[in-house]
Amino acid sequence: MMLLGAGLCIIVLSGILARALERRTRAADRAFRWGMLAGCAPGLWAAVSLLVSQSPAPASAGAGAAFGLDPLSAWFLIIVLGVGTTTAIYGIHYLARERPGRRIGTAHLLLAVLITAMAGVVTAQTILAFMGAWEIMAITAYFLVVFEHEHAEVRRAGLLYLVLSHVCIIALVGMFAAWGGGVAGGSFQELAASAVHQRAPVALVLVLALIGFGIKAGVVPGHFWLPSAHASAPSHVSAVLSGVMIKTGIYGLLRVLTLVGPPPAWWAWSVLLLGLASAVLGVLWALAQHDLKRLLAYHSVENIGIILMGLGLGALGSVYHHPALALLGFTGALLHTLNHALFKSLLFLGAGAVLRVTGTREIDRLGGLVRVMPRTAWAFLIAAVAIVGLPPLNGFVSEWLIFRGLLGAGGTAGALRSASAAAAGLALTGALALACFTKVYGALFLGSPREAMVRESAAERGLVAPQLVLAAACITIGVLPILVIPAAMRAAAVVLQGRGAIDDVVAATQAASRISLAALGLVGLTAIIWLVRAGRMVRGGAPVAATWGGAFPTVTSRMQYTASSYAASLLALFGPLSGTHRIVGPTSFQVHTTDPILDRVGRPLWGWLRRSAQGLRGIQTGRIMWYLIYVISALLGLLLYLWLVAAQ
Numbered sequence: 001m002m003l004l005g006a007g008l009c010i011i012v013l014s015g016i017l018a019r020a021l022e023r024r025t026r027a028a029d030r031a032f033r034w035g036m037l038a039g040c041a042p043g044l045w046a047a048v049s050l051l052v053s054q055s056p057a058p059a060s061a062g063a064g065a066a067f068g069l070d071p072l073s074a075w076f077l078i079i080v081l082g083v084g085t086t087t088a089i090y091g092i093h094y095l096a097r098e099r100p101g102r103r104i105g106t107a108h109l110l111l112a113v114l115i116t117a118m119a120g121v122v123t124a125q126t127i128l129a130f131m132g133a134w135e136i137m138a139i140t141a142y143f144l145v146v147f148e149h150e151h152a153e154v155r156r157a158g159l160l161y162l163v164l165s166h167v168c169i170i171a172l173v174g175m176f177a178a179w180g181g182g183v184a185g186g187s188f189q190e191l192a193a194s195a196v197h198q199r200a201p202v203a204l205v206l207v208l209a210l211i212g213f214g215i216k217a218g219v220v221p222g223h224f225w226l227p228s229a230h231a232s233a234p235s236h237v238s239a240v241l242s243g244v245m246i247k248t249g250i251y252g253l254l255r256v257l258t259l260v261g262p263p264p265a266w267w268a269w270s271v272l273l274l275g276l277a278s279a280v281l282g283v284l285w286a287l288a289q290h291d292l293k294r295l296l297a298y299h300s301v302e303n304i305g306i307i308l309m310g311l312g313l314g315a316l317g318s319v320y321h322h323p324a325l326a327l328l329g330f331t332g333a334l335l336h337t338l339n340h341a342l343f344k345s346l347l348f349l350g351a352g353a354v355l356r357v358t359g360t361r362e363i364d365r366l367g368g369l370v371r372v373m374p375r376t377a378w379a380f381l382i383a384a385v386a387i388v389g390l391p392p393l394n395g396f397v398s399e400w401l402i403f404r405g406l407l408g409a410g411g412t413a414g415a416l417r418s419a420s421a422a423a424a425g426l427a428l429t430g431a432l433a434l435a436c437f438t439k440v441y442g443a444l445f446l447g448s449p450r451e452a453m454v455r456e457s458a459a460e461r462g463l464v465a466p467q468l469v470l471a472a473a474c475i476t477i478g479v480l481p482i483l484v485i486p487a488a489m490r491a492a493a494v495v496l497q498g499r500g501a502i503d504d505v506v507a508a509t510q511a512a513s514r515i516s517l518a519a520l521g522l523v524g525l526t527a528i529i530w531l532v533r534a535g536r537m538v539r540g541g542a543p544v545a546a547t548w549g550g551a552f553p554t555v556t557s558r559m560q561y562t563a564s565s566y567a568a569s570l571l572a573l574f575g576p577l578s579g580t581h582r583i584v585g586p587t588s589f590q591v592h593t594t595d596p597i598l599d600r601v602g603r604p605l606w607g608w609l610r611r612s613a614q615g616l617r618g619i620q621t622g623r624i625m626w627y628l629i630y631v632i633s634a635l636l637g638l639l640l641y642l643w644l645v646a647a648q
Helices: 002-020 025-052 071-094 104-123 127-145 152-179 188-196 202-217 226-232 235-245 247-260 265-287 292-319 323-358 374-388 394-409 414-445 464-479 485-496 503-540 563-578 596-619 624-647
Strands: 580-584 589-593
Touching: 002 025, 002 104, 025 071, 025 104, 025 485, 071 104, 071 235, 071 247, 071 323, 071 464, 071 485, 104 127, 104 235, 104 247, 127 152, 127 235, 152 188, 152 202, 152 226, 188 247, 202 247, 202 265, 226 235, 226 292, 235 247, 235 292, 235 323, 247 292, 247 323, 247 485, 265 292, 265 414, 265 563, 292 323, 292 394, 292 414, 292 485, 323 374, 323 394, 323 464, 323 485, 374 394, 374 414, 374 464, 394 414, 394 464, 394 503, 414 563, 464 503
Parallel strands: none
Antiparallel strands: 580 589
């Protein structure tokens, strides 16, 4: 832990230097870049060493320590430091054009503190350390979300994020208060002992954990803070928020399970159903979006749903004593947590490059960008194939493990058999994701430019290298999943506390490897055929003919399918659930998107709360006599409550 602590200090120091040397641009950028790399290296070394070692003992800092490392913490620490550092380096080039109008050094410092706080969350071993790191993470992320605070929509997104973040904190404070009321030291070991001896209200703890950690993760119906916050933040910050920070909610749920043991059946079923709803609704609402970053944010809701489906399957396997299914579920959930961090961060970095080159996030205004930014186009394509869950990329491997687990549940007896129905929902999610990313990639990079949007083609330079690093990780895990599956299994074993059977996971891994290699061979064969055909066309001269214009005299870019028209027929199948409504005029046709939860539940509820608060303003008379009466009444009520409790 000393090595990790030193590395985190270096990360914070690099942010401080970036702020202090802000007027010396090159020195500030160099200090931040090399400081981030030097700071993340010790933590990554400690985490990887723990996950690949065969020793059963965790590398904690000792009994009673505020921070420690076990395989579950190590798995999430790799995500925090690896993806966080890559996106931070991307941010150096992404924010460079903001000088001198903004304090870029402040943004770098805030990002360094955010990464350090997230590392603290996943390594905390006491209530105080966990909540302290959690609060620093929430506040720092708020300041990064409102980085462009001069825009009203950014301020609204920041306020919504701040409110929901503190709803999470209230739920977590209630959880720890209910759980640790009889615990003297407040360490996680004491909380686990309290749960074992049934001194803790486990049902209340699990409900509050699902509320607090679920909202942070973006689980439906507590997801509606996520699209606006992730769309408003700078793109590299969006990558950290979507790829890394929301995973602290998943970590929190898993950590609670390690401390309380196998949960009740109702809780496991609730997690599975919430995951199914988040996956299907998240991808459906993403399909309806016109804003590139909001679309990617809704896909985070979808993938959090997939992770929760694996987590729910693992919990059900524990409840019904099927260790093979439990290990499949938890391993798939943990692996998808890593995979989503890689490909979703890559997608947000690609979106940032598109924004820098074109100046817009509106998908229907773009097109033909593969000619302007080919390297970003290839990296975005890799991430798109990965997020859809197709081989030979990493998204396929983790979804395959969850699929195998859900289908395996169909061969069991009793209530667990019903879990296999969720496989249909996972398949529907994959189909809608495929439709969504064919829409996005086609509208952004293929065809002809719909508007002359290219402002600065050279802006792509410096933004490509971090994308290529993440793309290489997606390919490596997809083709060679055996490199990461054992580490994911070791982290899952912490949740299962040694209760697990590895045979089914090994078989699923081998099957995934064979499918990935076959898909890689097919991709290679297709590339060879394409190159041979292209060579023949170059030597023989390619025939050129005008595109048929459908009886119009000339062909224009307006004749192309837009992203909205491409998705319209699919969205119509889901009706109001898709969150779209049409405005048809004599000479226009517009499709507007809403969030059904926010607009039909959240905003009316907020309006009711405001009206209720206005109605209570009458008791604020300004007279001390009335305030003393309020205080005395409250004290009498508390005394009455204590008397009734004592009488029982």
